[in-house]
Amino acid sequence: MHSITVTVNGQAYTKEVEARLLLVHFIRDVLALTGTHIGCDTSNCGACTILINGRSVKSCTQFAVQADGKEITTVEGMAGEALHPIQEGFKEEHGLQCGFCTPGMIMRASDLLSKNPNPSEEEIRWAISGNLCRCTGYNNIVKAIKYAASKMTEEVVES
């Protein structure tokens, strides 16, 4: 067992974990943050995407011990009182059906918009090309991310 300290959604956790424990299982089973989903077991679907120090990572591709000392954001950490503009975009643009891929899509979009606040449609499609939606709502997901981009740009201008 290894002791790790990880900050998740602003809260620090110190836990004893097995070396083989995947980060996604640490988040879901140890911290009970089940908004991060598992869809494929082979790092193809992106349902488990989270942010580590602001960069999006498929949390099934890392061990929990690798996250020691890092800052993690999961979908549960996105909303304050109001929804985050990306979350609002998915709601307003019907960017979801069953919702299982949605948290991963939102976290991936968050990384994209932090680096590229005004992405083209092509850039959005490339950005989410590692995230699988089996209800296949991609066109509305792209619209949702565009919605968020323009809303976040407005907010920056206003402030």
Added chain:
Amino acid sequence: MEKRKEIFPLGIPGHNLGEIEREIDNTEPPAWPINEELKEVGKRINRIDARAKVTGQAKYTSDMQLPGMLYAKFLRANVPHATIRSIDTSKAENLPGVHAVHIVRNTSEEGEASETFPGVKYVGQPLAGVAADTLDIAKEAVSLIEVNYDEKSFVIDLEDAMQPDAPLVFDAPMGAQVDGGDVGVVHEGDKGEGNLRGPSTSSFYGGPRGDVEQGFAEADVIVEQTYRTQVHTHMPLETHGVVIDWTSDEMLVYASTQNTANVRNELADYFDLPKSKVRVICDFMGGGFGAKHSAGSFGPMAATLSKKTGRPVWLMIDRKEEHLAEGNRPNSIQTLKIGARNDGTLTAIDQKSYGTAGVGLGAGVGRVAQVLYECPNFRTEQYDVLTHAGPGAAWRAPGNVQGAFGVEQAIDELAEKLSMDPLALRDKIDKSEVRRVERMRGAERFGWSQRKKAGSSQGTIKKGMGMAQSCWPRFVTLNSSVEVRVLNDGSVEIRSSVQDIGTGTKTVLAQVVAEELGLKTTDITVRIGDTLFPDGPGSGGSVVTGSITPPARNAAYEVKMKLFEQLAAKWETESGKLVARDGQILHIEDASKKIAFKEALRGMRTGQITATASRTNDYGGFQQPWGLAYGDLGSVQFAEVSVNTDTGFVKVDRIVAAHSCGRPLNIGQLESQINGGVIQGVSYALYENRVMDSSTGHFMNANAHQYKVPYSMEIPEIEIEIVEEYTASSSTDAYGIGEPANIATAVAIANAVYNAIGVRIYEIPITPARILKALNKVYE
């Protein structure tokens, strides 16, 4: 029952909208006008559960964590055909952290000699289960179980299995399969020889008609061709599974299911429990597409392990298991012969198909050939072929997607032989008024007039345009009930066991009740997906909206009338003079008498007023008393493709999808569902394919990387044309769209590919290899 007469809108706005008088039961609410005049229904309203889904608060079955919960894992067969001599679980049982091991026993003698263990019939068949403290321990324990197989010869390929000397999958007759892949065509498991079962020759629309030979004799042109479609798995992002707590005398089941009531019924039946002692809950579920109606093998396994250990048990299968054992759309080899006169009139259709649903039944090609076009002489023979592979399951418009792939290419080919435009030929032979409008509006939007002669596109990348049509019955599940409650704190609640598969059932229920009560959709609390509440339909066959929204409105109406009676007594007036709108209850003649709806609830004599309503018969009656409504859910889809004739790569550039589903309830949700149907159709046409190794019986691409599904870069531009159609059938007059959205896409693409390159592709998926072969660019 007392009746009254009521005038309903009838027809298609902008085309032939009129009215019809119907005699209806007095308990039915008044007729709604067309959507334009409604406030909540027919609008683009955000999903009421969107917040839960975008914040990660939505709990799916796989997210359930109960106190003391154990994790379970299946041991599955790794050979395709065998008798099991012995199973040794001692090492697994002795592994620290393991709480129970359960071996599947042979309870069914169907097709089997009575043996201790079931016969192994496909790679991935569940043999045993382990419950342990963690999933890792359960997996390790499974690897320690030793199975001693007596292996037998097996058969994987459809055509090999049809040979008289092929190894037999079942050596005795088998009954019809409950969750068979098809809806409506009878799959007769008790007739046939070798691995063949059937043929099925009839559906609920009847059997063969006329004289097919005579019809071909009268034909001026005949098209005859063989079409092939592949096995296609569902691959819902959340896999199948349950979390079961059977530690008290009641079994509590969290299930990722599209049919809570059926899962309860199956488990009650399996364990000989009263239905009242099994409770199934599905609050959120991560996709199903037809494969999640049953408790499967995971339900009984998790329940047994929970009983054995006295602990709740989590049993979600993994991605590989999902591919191997939890359903697929069967493949098909179809021969189709269609005759027509020079004016386009069809004279005969003769269809014969073979398909395999592995160890299951239901590999027919549906009813498209039977009912889409007028034709006096028709015959179909649909055979199931058993193979040593995982069972098929319903997949969006079961059978009919395969069938449409043949029929709509043949009609296209016929049009060319007759020198007719494909739309003009359909105008001649298709009697559906709504599809006529869909063809007109769709063609206009698509720019069909720009379509060029097949094969005339110049350059390396050739462009093509094609179209195809579909039909799907208006099914209604009569066992569909909803309770509506208003509470004296001002809140309104809807309760039913019907689940939201992701299409937005929660939201449309809230919209319908809000419209009836003069409230906002967001004012309504929806509690569904729980068998504590009245039975709702399964989310399959596009039945949900047409089955559950009329009783939801009727229950709300009944509650409202009870509330009006209380209020009328207080106001010393007649309840018939009160209306609910804009959040208020008003007297239609006396402006001084009005009260906020929520305020009126606070003044109720009791803590709540509730009413439960069930689906009543369609106002104009049914075609079949079990719930086959008149008319159909028609669609017309148009596809534009680019074909790279050097690489063979096909890109779908654009789809225009024209659809009808009665009265549309939520435009945003409808568009999402149509997008999904279309893209799954693109994927079926171009990418997805189960690859089996016929020498080992293993499924070679049972994962998310080699089983190719579409991602964001492969998605066409999709334009949706929704055609409102009023039929005065029920209090909401609404129907679903799940199946219709998926039927025509693949064949519209195939027709567009033909238009681009001038050579027809008769087999999907249309891979680069098939394109290059068709263009004579590869040598065998």
